[in-house]
Each structure stands twice: as structure tokens, then as C-alpha cells.
Amino acid sequence: MKRTALFLVVGFLLFLSSAIAQTQNSDSLYRQPLKDVLAEIESRFKVKVKYSDNQIKDRWVNYAFWRFRPNVDETLANVLAPLDMKVNKEKAGVYKLKEYEYYRWQVQEGQNTLDYLSTLYKDKASWEQRKALIKPLLYEAQLLSPLPAKPASKPIVTPKRIMDGYTVENIAIEILPGLYVNGSLYKPLKIKGKIPVVLSPDGHWAQQRYRADCQIRCAMIARMGAMAISYDLFAWGESLLQFKAEDHRRSLAHTIQTLGGIRILDYVLSLKETDKGRVGISGGSGGGSHTVLMAAMDDRIKLSVPVVSLSSSFYGGCPCESGMPIHLCAGGTNNVELAAMAAPNPQLVVSDGKDWTVSVPEHDMPFLKKIYGYYGGPDLVQNVHLPDEGHDFGPSKRKALYDFLIQNFKLNGAAVKNKTGQYDESKCRVEKESAMYVFGDKGERLPANAIKGFEQLEKVFKASISK
Incomplete structure (x- = not known):
């Protein structure tokens, strides 16, 4: 008995010694390469996880197999969350590995947040208090309170090009010393009295504002009797004469794009033909985020x-949409609450069935109608949902915009419709990209004071907001 007891004591001491040693070694963390963990997930749950070698290089998971749960979704979340990673489900049994997307939430989580925001107000007065709290904070969050001084330079405008029922001229506006935002201004060929204007900020699509759908949209608006101005994202389009493409993915892009929109609005409102009571804005994708914010x-x-x-x-x-902390304002907000701040002005939300706007009709629209109802106008906010369409600004989306502008800005729809009453975009000319440049084919007309590079922009911006 004594010998047995001795063996038990010695055995326990050896186990304890080993355990202590392991606490000083990474082995005690049950550490595994991410690649091996993903392979085990694929094997155990009979799924496929798509990734590149760069995504998993030098990535390790502590307590790797302790994170496994009976279902694959919870297991993936447990494994990837500490690494600031996630997966998107592409179809049944197929996942794609991605970096953590702070900007993309589960639908129910977004709706729960919207439900919470709804509890902060119950009538027009309490909503107006909330709106008055958020609005100045949006400027502060983007370092635009106060706004930087406006350069005294005049806009640079190219000669007009005469089209069928409209004209086009390219324009560059200096928004900070040496920083230009470029666009194209479309006007009706014949202008009588005051007419509306529609800002058309660009989205993250190839060919920027030179795209056919962007040119057609602006031309149609002009042929109906309004002005339309399309303009570049920061470090996008003609802005690449001053910056590198990767500069677009910096937080300051958010601020610069907002400032550009404000200065473009200043300009179009200075034109003698602008009806200040009929000023609209419409953009798609990233341009849609800019639309809501503006x-x-x-x-x-x-x-x-x-x-x-x-x-x-x-x-x-x-980052040009959420690089500055606008969504942290007033204890937290989201894009739907920001869109509600446009009330009671007419608003059309165009959504589809193949991107993150898929659930707009079921939850987001009732929220917007509730806010518009505080002003007695729930019908002033509308939704055109296209369940079989995807992420673009195609003909159906443009038709929805045209209808809404005709309805609210009293534009001449007959000028752009054929004998059967359908919109006819065939008279809109799609120009070559070079025809829409302000500074020449190779940037040879770029002003001598133009900023060159992001580092210089940071210095200029800092000097502008410190005055």
C-alpha cells in the first residue's frame, strides 16, 4: 500500500511538473496553423472554405479545436473572430474567407439596431431633437467644423459640346489650395427661366463617371429640362492625375468627397439658371452612400x-463611405437613420435582390415611412425594389429615377419618351473618355499649383482646418 501511494504521489508530481512546463510553452494554447484548422472544418462539416495563400500566411489559432461547435457557422465564427476575419456564405456548403468587415452586419443585427434607434423618438418634436443632435456631429466627425476656407479661384470650364437636346461641359473646382474635383455639367440645349439641378456623385464602378450608364443618365435629365452634374470620387477618375489609386482607400477620402460635394453644390447654386427650390442628388453604390450623407x-x-x-x-x-466616424455620432447611428434626416423632402430608395439592399422593403422602408409620417407625408418616401436584379445603375434603376424626377421636379417626360410612352435613351451620346477630361489627355493642363501626392494633401488639409 505504501509503495502504491508513493507511486501515486510521484506520478502526480510528474504530471504537475509537466503541466507547469506547458503553461510556459505555446503548446498549452493548443495552437494550430489556420490552414490546418480550416482543413479540419472542411473535413468535419463537409464544406468548402475558399481562400488565398496570402490570407492565411503566418496566421495561427489559439485553442484551435476547443473552438469547434456542433454547427459549422458557429465554429467558423469562433475560429475567425479573434483573427479579425470572417466568411461570407456564397452558396450551400461554400464559404469565402474575408477580413473582418466592420461595415457589414447580419440582416437581423442591422434591423435590431434600427428598432433600438426607433425607441429614441416617438413624434416629430423628439425626432427633430435627435436630428439636431446628429447633424453638427456629422461635420465634426469629418473634420469639417468649421468648413475650410473656399479658394478664391474660379472653376475651370471647357468649351460646350452641343448634343441632341443638351450640352456638356467639363469642369474642375478647386476645393482646397491645389486640390481639384472634376466633373461634367449637362444642361438643356434651350433654357427658359429657372431649372432644377441634380448632383450625380460617382460610385465604385469601372470607368468611373465616363461609363455609358452615367453619361446616359445625366443626358436624359438634361433633355427633360434640368441640369445634371457628374463628378469623380477622390483618387478616382481624373483625380488620379494628383493621387495614386490606393489613396482612395484612406479615411481622409471620406472628408474630401463630402467637401467636394459641398463645393459643387455651392457652384451650381451660383448659376443664374438654377432653381434653388429644386436641387436633387442621386448616386449609386458608393455614390448612394454619398447621396444619403449629403x-x-x-x-x-x-x-x-x-x-x-x-x-x-x-x-x-x-473608407470613402465610412472612413470617418460618422456612424458613431450621437451614441451611434446608421445609414437608414441618416436617410431619414432628409424628411420631409421627397426621397426614392432603389433596391435589388442580389446585394445588401435585399431586405430594404421589409424593414428599412417601414422605418423611413414612420419618420416621414411625423411630417404627414409617408408617401414622400418611396421604394422601387427589383428582386431579380443586381448591383448596377441599369435601365430599370434609371427609369425609377426619371419617373421620380418628373413627378417631383415637374420635368418634361414627353421629351425623352417614344410614341409608345417608353423612355428612349438612343439620343444620348456616349462620348469617349478623353472627351470628358478637363486637364487634357495626359494632364498637360493641370494647374501649376496642383497637389501631387497624399502626403502633400494631408499638409494642405491640416493647414486649412487650423486657420
Whole structure:
């Protein structure tokens, strides 16, 4: 018995010694390479996880197999969350590995947040208090309170090009010393009295504002009797004469794009033919996020049409949409609440069935109608949902915009419809990209004071807001 007891004591001491040693060694963390853990997940749950070698290189998972649960979704979340990673489910049994997307939430989580925000107000007065709290914070969050001084330079405008029922001229506006935002201004060929204007911020699509659908949209608006101005994202399009493409993915892009929109609005409102009571804005994708933000911040905008962008579960997938902490304002907000700040001005939300706007009709629209109802106008906010379509600004989306502009800005729909009453875009000319440049084919007309590079921009911006 004594010998047995001795063996038990010695055995326990050896086990304890080993355990102590393991606490000083990474082995005690049950550490495994991420690649091996993903392979085990694939094997155990009979699924496929798609990834690149760069995504998993030098990535390790502590307590790897302790994180496994009976279902694959919970297991993936437990494994990837500490690494700031996640997966998107592409179809049944197939997942794609991604970096953690702070801007993309589960639909139910976004809707729960919207439900919570709804408890903060119960009538027009309490909503106006909330709106008054958020609005100045949006400027502060983007370092635009106060706004930087406006350069005294005049816009650079190219000669007009005469089209069928409209004209086009390219324009560059200096928004900070040496920093230009470029665009194209479309006007009716014949202008009588005051006419509306529609800002058309670009989205994250190839060919920027030179795209056929962007040119057609602006030309149609002009042929109906309004002005339309399309303009570049920061470090996008002609802005690449001053910056690198990767500069677009910096937080300051958010601020610069907002400032660009404000300065473009200043310009079009200075034109003698502009009807200040009929100023609208409509962009798609990232341009839709810009549309919502501008309509929330600037009371001069009287109509807004965000296209394939608005959702309570999506905050914008680019730093130019959420790089500055606008969504942390007033204890936290989201794009749907920001869109509600446009009330009671007419607003059309265009959504589809193949991106994050898929759930807009079921939850986000009732919220917007509730806010618009405080002003007695729930029908002033509308939704065109296209369940079989995807993420673009195609013909159906453009038709929805045209209808809304005709309805609210009293434009001449007959001028752009054929004998059967259908919209006819065939008279809109799609120009070559080079025809839409302000600074020449190779940037040879870029002003001598133009900023060159992001580092210089940071210095200029800092100097501008410190005055």
C-alpha cells in the first residue's frame, strides 16, 4: 500500500511538473496553423472554405479545436473572430474567407439596431431633437467644423459640346489650395427661366463617371429640362492625375468627397439658371452612400435618390463611405437613420435582390415611412425594389429615377419618351473618355499649383482646418 501511494504521489508530481512546463510553452494554447484548422472544418462539416495563400500566411489559432461547435457557422465564427476575419456564405456548403468587415452586419443585427434607434423618438418634436443632435456631429466627425476656407479661384470650364437636346461641359473646382474635383455639367440645349439641378456623385464602378450608364443618365435629365452634374470620387477618375489609386482607400477620402460635394453644390447654386427650390442628388453604390450623407448634412438639397446602397445592415464597404466616424455620432447611428434626416423632402430608395439592399422593403422602408409620417407625408418616401436584379445603375434603376424626377421636379417626360410612352435613351451620346477630361489627355493642363501626392494633401488639409 505504501509503495502504491508513493507511486501515486510521484506520478502526480510528474504530471504537475509537466503541466507547469506547458503553461510556459505555446503548446498549452493548443495552437494550430489556420490552414490546418480550416482543413479540419472542411473535413468535419463537409464544406468548402475558399481562400488565398496570402490570407492565411503566418496566421495561427489559439485553442484551435476547443473552438469547434456542433454547427459549422458557429465554429467558423469562433475560429475567425479573434483573427479579425470572417466568411461570407456564397452558396450551400461554400464559404469565402474575408477580413473582418466592420461595415457589414447580419440582416437581423442591422434591423435590431434600427428598432433600438426607433425607441429614441416617438413624434416629430423628439425626432427633430435627435436630428439636431446628429447633424453638427456629422461635420465634426469629418473634420469639417468649421468648413475650410473656399479658394478664391474660379472653376475651370471647357468649351460646350452641343448634343441632341443638351450640352456638356467639363469642369474642375478647386476645393482646397491645389486640390481639384472634376466633373461634367449637362444642361438643356434651350433654357427658359429657372431649372432644377441634380448632383450625380460617382460610385465604385469601372470607368468611373465616363461609363455609358452615367453619361446616359445625366443626358436624359438634361433633355427633360434640368441640369445634371457628374463628378469623380477622390483618387478616382481624373483625380488620379494628383493621387495614386490606393489613396482612395484612406479615411481622409471620406472628408474630401463630402467637401467636394459641398463645393459643387455651392457652384451650381451660383448659376443664374438654377432653381434653388429644386436641387436633387442621386448616386449609386458608393455614390448612394454619398447621396444619403449629403442630403442629411445640407438643407439646400431638396430631393434624394440613393440607388443600390441603402441598408440598415451595411455601412459602406470603402473608407470613402465610412472612413470617418460618422456612424458613431450621437451614441451611434446608421445609414437608414441618416436617410431619414432628409424628411420631409421627397426621397426614392432603389433596391435589388442580389446585394445588401435585399431586405430594404421589409424593414428599412417601414422605418423611413414612420419618420416621414411625423411630417404627414409617408408617401414622400418611396421604394422601387427589383428582386431579380443586381448591383448596377441599369435601365430599370434609371427609369425609377426619371419617373421620380418628373413627378417631383415637374420635368418634361414627353421629351425623352417614344410614341409608345417608353423612355428612349438612343439620343444620348456616349462620348469617349478623353472627351470628358478637363486637364487634357495626359494632364498637360493641370494647374501649376496642383497637389501631387497624399502626403502633400494631408499638409494642405491640416493647414486649412487650423486657420
